[in-house]
Amino acid sequence: MRPSVKIPASAVETDVLVIGAGPSGLLAALALARLGIRVHFVERRAPGSQYGNADGLQPRTLEIWKNYDILDGFSLHAAYVHAMVAYEQSADGIGLVRTTPSRNVVVSARYGFEMAASISTIEATLRNAAEEAGADFFQPVAPASLDISDQDTEDSREKVYPIKVLLRPHFSEEPTSLSQGTRTMDDKDFAVHAKYVIGADGAHSWVRRHLSIQMHGDQTEHVWGVIDAIVDTNFPDCRFKCIIQSSTGALIIIPREGEMVRIYVQLPSAGATGPKGSFETPESTRAKILKHIVDGLAPYRIEFKEVFWHTIFSVPQKVASSYSLRDRIFIVGDACHTHSPGAGQGANASMGDSHNLAWKLAYVLRGWASRSLLDTYEQERRTYAQELIDFDKQIMDKLHGGTAEDYQSMLHKRNMFTSGIGIRYQSRLTSLGSELCARHLDIGERLPPSLLVRLGDWHPTELQDLVPADGLFKLFIFPSDILLATQNERLTEFAISLVQCGENNIFQRMSIYIIVDSPKEKVHWKDVPHPFQCWRSVFVSDIMDGSRGVYGKFGISHTGSTVLVRPDGYISMITELSGTGFGRIATFLQGL
Template identity: 35%
Template structure:
C-alpha cells in the first residue's frame, strides 16, 4: 500500500471539517481532508448562519462573500390559530432579540453547498484540496504512552480507500478529526457512545420558489395552527424553505414503526404546509427544488476525543432538530475552537494538555443546546412549554443570546481565568470579545475592534491605558511597557524567537485625537502605526467613543485584556499586573527552550 504522513487528517468535508482544514492550512499546518462524496452539494442541507458565526467568518475574511450571496433575516413573525379559522399573526420581533451586542444583528441563509464553496475557494490558494471520493476503512491508535505524549509522533494509523481508482493508502497522522456527520464512521470505530433519545417528532422539509400572498414570506415565521406546525425560512434569491410537522400515519411503516421515506413525497409535505398556512396561499413556481424528512434526534457524544489524538466534531458528536438553526453553526464553532489548540501544540508552543479544553468547552455547550432543543422542538407541537405557560415567541426572545451564539460562555479553566473580572466588568471572561468602534491614533480612521482580532492563531494582548498626556497615566504606561519588555514577561518567555508571531499587542488609549500621536506611546505598545487606538470620535463624529465605558474599564486605571485566537476573552487583569498575565500563559504554554 501507498503510505504517507500528515500532522492532521480530517475525515469529512462538511462545514465542521472545512472550518478546521481551512484554519490549519492558513496556519501552515500539514493537513489533509477527505470526503466520501464525489462532488459538491448542489442544493438543500443546512442553510442558516447566525450572528456569532458571522463574526467568526469575518475573522477569517469570509463573511463579506457569504452576506452578499445569502438572504438576510432581520425579523421574526409568530402565528397562532385564529378564532375565525386558519391562522393569524400574533406579533413580530427582531430575529436577534434585544439587548444584543451582535456586530451582525441578523441571520444569513444560504444553502450548504454554497457555504462550503466559500471555504473551498479560500483553501485553494494555500494548496489544499479535498481528497474525494475517499473513505476510511480502518483506524488504529497506538498504545505506546511515550508516543501518545509526544505531539510530534504519529500514533494514529488510518487506512483509506480511494473509491475512484479502487486502491488503498495508509496514512500515519499525529491527530485525526472525525467531522463525518451524524452517522460518523470515526465515532463508531472508536466506540464512542451517543447519549440521549430520538424524539417523537417527524418533520418534512421542502425548498420552493413561492407564489404566495403570505405577508411574512421574507421573514422567519413560526406557525402553530390547528392543522399542525411549520417553520418558514427565506433563502437566497426568492427561495423559501418550509419545515412541516408530519403525522405518524403519513410516514411510519405500520409493521415496523420505522420512518419510511417512500410513504411520503415533497408534494405531500407541501400540501400539509398549505393546510397549515390557510387562509394564505402557497404554491411553487416550477419544480420543488429539494426535500427531505427526518425524525429529530437529541443526542450528545459521551466524549469528544480519544487520548486527545482522535477528535470528533459537529454532527458526529451532537444531533438536534434544525428548527433553531444550530447544527451548522455549532459544528463550525466546534472546529474553530479546536483548530488554534491543535496549532499551538503542533508548533510546540503549548502543552498537549491544552487539547483537553476542547471537549471541556464544546461538550458543555452541546449539552446546553440539546436541553434547549428539547423544549424548543416540543413547542412546535403543543404551542406551550411543558409545565408552564411560556409560549413560542417568549422562549424565542429569552434564548436569543444563546441561539445567536453571542452569549456562549466557556467555564473557568487554564485558558479562562476570571479572578480579576472587575477590571473590565462588561468583557465577560469566557465570552467572545465585544465589538466596538475606536479610531486609529495615526490617522483617525474609525474601525471596529473585531477587525483587529483576525483568526490568525495569535493571542491578542489589548492594553487599555489612560490618557498619556496626564502624568499619572503616563507613569503607569511606562511601568507597563517596562514589565512587558522584562525577561520574565510572557512576551519573552513564550514568544519562541518572534513574539509577534504568537502575540499581537494592541494599545487602546483614552487620550483625545487632538492631543496625541501614535508615536507618543512606548515602542512595545506600537509595533505598527495601526496598533494604537483611541477611544474617541472620528473626524465627523459619526462613530467611536464610549469604548471604555462599554467594556466596563476605568478610563484612568485601564486594564489588560487577553483575547484568545478564537475571539473569546481568556483573561482580564489590572494594567499594572503583567505578572498575572505571565501566570496565565505559564499555565498552558511552553517556554522558549535555549
C-alpha cells in the same frame, strides 16, 4: 461517468486528517491550513452531490467568518433575515391570524441578523478558502479502518504519526490508468498517516462508532419535513422568519437566497416508517410534505414552482459521551451532538466546535502548548452542547404544545444563546482575573464589537477586526488617559515588565494593541512607550456621545486594564495595568 480524483501513489503523511467535508470539517481544514498546519480532508460524497441540511448562519458565526475573511464574499449570495413574525390559528380554527412582527435578533450584535443560503454555497465558500490556504482533499473516499499506535507518547515536537487510516474509494466503476506519479482512485485502498484525526462525518459518524463512543439522550417522536423551493403564493411574509401554528401543526418559513424559501413542516409520527423516520419512497415523501404545507397555510394559497431538495427527519437530542480518544482523535459537529433545527443552530454549533479545536491543535503541533491543552476542547464544547440540547427540548415543547408566540418569545428570551453571542467558556483557559478592571466584560465570553479610531491616520476601525483567525493571542492594553502622568507611569511600568520578558518566545504568539482614552486631537501614537510605538497598533476610544466610547462600554477602570483574548476571540484574562499584571499574563501563556 465517475469523477476523476487523483491521489499520491504512496502513503500520505499529514499533521491532521479531517474525515468529512461538511461545514464543521471544512472550517477545521480552513483554520488549520491558515495556521500553516498540513491538513488533508476526505469526503465520501461525490463532488456536486445534492443535499440540504443547515442553511443559516447566526450572528456569532458571522463574526467568526469575518475573522477568517470569508464573510464578505458569502454575503453576496445570501439572504438577510432581519425580521420574525408569528401566525396563530384563528378562533374558528379555519384561518391564520398575524401577530405583531419583531426583529429576528433582539440582542446587541455586530451583525443584527442571520444570513441564509444553500449548503452548497456555505460549503463552497469554506472549501475554496481551505484549498487556497493549502488544504488537500480526497473525494469521494471513505475510511475503511483506523489504528492508533500503542507506543504513542507525549512529544512536544510532534515528530511521529501514530494514527493510520485506511481510505477506500466510495464508488464501484472500473479503475482508470496511472499517470505521472499519481494514480486515479481505483478499487485499492490507500493509507494516510496522521498525527491527529478529526471526525466531522455527521450524525452517523463512522469515526465515533469506530471509537465506540456512545450517544446519550433521546430519540423523540417528532417528525418534520423540510423543503427548499421557489413558490408562488399570496402569503405575505415569505421574506420574514415565520412561525406558524396551524390546525395541522407547526410550520417554519426561512427566506433564502434569490426567490427561494425553506419550509419546515410538522408531520404526524404515524406517517413515517423505518428507524430514521423516512417515508417509503421519495415520491411519497415529497407529496406528503407539500400537502401538509398547503393545508397548514390555508386559507393562503401556495404553489411550488420549483423544488430543489426535500427530506424528512425525526428529531434526536443527543450528546456524545466523549469528544476524543487519547487527545489524538476528535469528533466535531453532528458527530458529537444532534438536535432539531428548531433553534437554528445546525452548522453554527458544528463550526463552533472546529473553531474552538483548530487553534489548540496548531499550538500543540508548533510546540507552543502541551497536549493537555486539547482537554479544554471537550470541557468547553461538550458543556455548550448539553446546554444546546436542554434548550432544544424547551423549544420543541413550545412548537409541539404551545402557541407560535410562545416559540417566538422563547427565541427572544434565549437570543443571547441562539445568536451564539452569549456562549461563555469555563476551563483553565479562562483564568480568574481582575474583572473589576473591566466591569462589563466577562472572562470566557467573546470580545464584543466596538468602534475605535486608529491614531496614526484617524481610520475608523472595528475592534473585532483586530482579532483575525491568525492563531495569535491578542493583548489589548487600556491605559486610560495617557496625558495624565499617573497613567503614563502605569503604562511605562507595564512596558518595562514586557521588555524584561523579551527573550521569552511568548511574543511569537501574541499581538499587542494600545487603546487610549485621550482626545485624539491632543494625543499622538508616539506618546506611548517605545515597545508599543507602531502607528498600526495604537487606537483611541473615540467619544461620539459622551459615553467614554469603548471605555464606557466595557467598564474600563480609570486606572487602566489589560484584556487577553484567545486566538478564537474569547477572553482569557483581565488584569490591572501594572508590572504584576503582565507577570500574570506571561505565566498564563508559558503554562499553556
